[in-house]
Amino acid sequence: MAGGKNKDGTRAARIIDENLKLVYSDLVQEDLPDRFKDLLALLKAQDAETSHDEDKKGRK
């Protein structure tokens, strides 16, 4: 392997992809800001409210 000629820069491509994976997995492992959990909770609460309103309308 060492010193051997590489076809079409495959060695470079391999190093690049390894680094891409490292960088990306670091980003994935970052702590998720609380705002997203809050947002999902809010969306869920809004939906519950809407369906509750619809139930009321349905009963009228």
Add this chain to the structure above:
Amino acid sequence: MSEPDPRDGLVDHLPALRAFALSLTRNGATADDMVQDTVVKAWTNIDKFKPGTNMRAWLFTILRNTYYSSRRKLNREVADVDGVFAGSVSVKPDHDGRMQLADFKKAFETLPDEQREALVLVGAAGFTYEEAAETCGVAIGTIKSRANRGRARLAELLELEDGGVTELTDNATMAVVAGSPEVNR
């Protein structure tokens, strides 16, 4: 028993979605705004998601469409890069004895949007070329050529071309030819 709500699965994809947003926008605040918009759009349009299909790819598609349409709206030629991508994690020791991860990130940030996107999808996020093409709304060949151009540019910036290797080989060959066990110069 009611059908499982696909919206319950959204939260599992948020870390990957945010990583994709950070690599696309290269700006922490913009990335989080993009993720927020994407979550709201996905939540309210969940009827458009086909259960059993790739939710991550669906979310990535919404996010990139949000990103490109906001860039068009702002008519921005130059993105507002705050270096969050390059600065977000600590510098790792030499990788493969060749390059610092920080150098890699800096070089990656200089690539055009389309090339960064293609490289992240197929090189890091584990998308097939087919999935990446569908996510970006282009042909498979287009994704391949964007990824290849991105890799070629990175190799150039990081001096990973095979030129360096060839040079070493030549010196070694010359040393052998000259009958010397050492490579001088």
